[in-house]
Amino acid sequence: MSLLKLDTLCKGNTIYAKTIDEFNSYVDKYKSNNKIILTKNKNISQKTLRCLPASLTWKRDNKMEFHYIDSKIRIRVVYSIRISKETDxxxxxxxxxxxxxxxxxxxxxxxxxxxxxxxxxxxxxxxxxxxxxxxxxxxxxxxxxxxxxxxxxxxxxxxxxxxxxxxxxxxxxxxxxxxxxxxxxxxxxxxxxxxxxxxxxxxxxxxxxxxxxxxxxxxxxxxxxxxxxxxxxxxxxxxxxxxxxxxxxxxxxxxxxxxxxxxxxxxxxxxxxxxxxxxxxxxxxxxxxxxxxxxxxxxxxxxxxxxxxxxxxxxxxxxxxxxxxxxxxxxxxxxxxxxxxxxxx
Structure with a gap:
């Protein structure tokens, strides 16, 4: 199954956490023992699909992101490190x-x-x-x-x-x-x-x-x-x-x-x-x-x-x-x- 197929089958949600505590509440709820595998560009690798469910927290640009993927849902939680005109x-x-x-x-x-x-x-x-x-x-x-x-x-x-x-x-x-x-x-x-x-x-x-x-x-x-x-x-x-x-x-x-x-x-x-x-x-x-x-x-x-x-x-x-x-x-x-x-x- 490719990520494109996964996107087609699974409902995706992006949640913008306003506080660290809110971000961590999603991590606590959805974290998996399996880790999402990233490419060199910090995108999700196709290899991740072999070990679902999987999750990971990582930094991307001016944001902290937590992702969770299984066969039914895909969740992305975002917390802005610095809120400004260019990074909101x-x-x-x-x-x-x-x-x-x-x-x-x-x-x-x-x-x-x-x-x-x-x-x-x-x-x-x-x-x-x-x-x-x-x-x-x-x-x-x-x-x-x-x-x-x-x-x-x-x-x-x-x-x-x-x-x-x-x-x-x-x-x-x-x-x-x-x-x-x-x-x-x-x-x-x-x-x-x-x-x-x-x-x-x-x-x-x-x-x-x-x-x-x-x-x-x-x-x-x-x-x-x-x-x-x-x-x-x-x-x-x-x-x-x-x-x-x-x-x-x-x-x-x-x-x-x-x-x-x-x-x-x-x-x-x-x-x-x-x-x-x-x-x-x-x-x-x-x-x-x-x-x-x-x-x-x-x-x-x-x-x-x-x-x-x-x-x-x-x-x-x-x-x-x-x-x-x-x-x-x-x-x-x-x-x-x-x-x-x-x-x-």
Whole structure:
């Protein structure tokens, strides 16, 4: 029996576990004495069919996966190691949708054999990160007043258009549709999730360029460098005006005191995300800002505290006082039983 035949006969289920405990509950329920056999590419080998039922836990990309197969059912349980725009396993269709949306633009982005390699231009204080990241250590752990945020509109797609002008028709179409969906979301016509899903397509496509299959990592470096330079140039203008930079996260600059800059919604321009408010800073991707009367928490990655309370219910006190909000989860597999073990750095 081949895997194709097995797929035809057996009902397959994919379960997206929200916590390690939930993931482990499926492992405990379905684990088998026989182990699934993997190919070199970490796909299920045909040899597995000789020893059903079988199960296995393994890491694939940014996900932990548990699979169970017998003659009647096939179960796949997924837990995301880091939840982000590019690794949210509950939205596995989005990277494919991004590739489909921009697929014809690839013709205008040269492959590595036709594009000179280059070193990525990035933040001087953080040279090991491809993406621009800076935090002013002086303000970590403090509440700061009179704060502003300037965010570059669709920075990666805008830089792709600037570096490779032939991609303009697809980038312009994407940005026009993004603004239309943004207005629909503000008017209550669509959900925030629907708007955010479309918004992330541009970022995902640029990220996909470094995939070995596309052979366009040199182009990816040039696009990211262009985006970083735009951010760096504005940073220098803000500093020259006497303002203090608090935090820079990829394409958004947080700073103190008013800066004479007219924000714009145009593609590649910077707009004010928020103005003249308070911030509490923990790190480059860990901060909070006051929006009217409510603190909004921005925290990258998965935290232990996510299992205690949904993020939209976190208070500033939760964010400041609970150390688990700043400890990023590292996951190991217990080879004896296939369960996940959470290690907090």
């Amino acid at each position: 396993t509950s939205k596995e269709y989005l990277p494919l949708l991004a590739r489909q949306y921009f697929k014809d633009a690839l013709e205008f982005i040269p492959t590595d054999d036709k594009e000179e390699d280059t070193q990525i231009f990035t933040c001087p204080e953080n040279p090991n990160s491809a993406y621009y990241g800076y935090v002013n250590d002086r303000y970590i752990g403090t509440t700061v007043t009179n704060c502003y945020s300037l965010d570059r509109n669709s920075s990666f797609p805008a830089s792709m258009k600037e570096v490779y002008p032939g991609t303009a028709p697809w980038v312009d179409k994407y940005y026009k549709e993004k603004l239309e969906l943004k207005n629909k979301y503000k008017n209550g016509e669509i959900s925030k999730e629907e708007y955010e899903d479309f918004k992330n397509l541009g970022v995902m496509f640029v990220g996909y360029l470094k995939n070995k299959v596309l052979n366009r990592s040199h182009a990816w470096k040039k696009i990211i460098s262009n985006s970083n330079r735009k951010v760096h140039e504005l940073r220098k203008q803000i500093e020259k005006a006497g303002n203090t930079i608090l935090l820079i996260n990829t394409d958004a600059i947080k700073f103190r005191n008013h800066f004479n800059y007219k924000g714009s919604e145009e593609l590649g321009d910077f707009k004010y995300e928020w103005s003249n408010t308070k911030m509490y800073i923990k790190g480059i991707k860990s901060y909070a800002y006051l929006d009217k009367d409510k603190w909004k928490i921005k925290q990258s990655g998965q935290c232990k505290y996510d299992d205690v309370k949904p993020r939209d219910e976190w208070t500033l006190e939760d964010f400041i006082n609970n150390e688990d909000t700043e400890k990023i989860l590292h996951i190991e597999i217990d080879n004896n039983n296939g369960r996940l073990i959470g290690v907090y750095k």
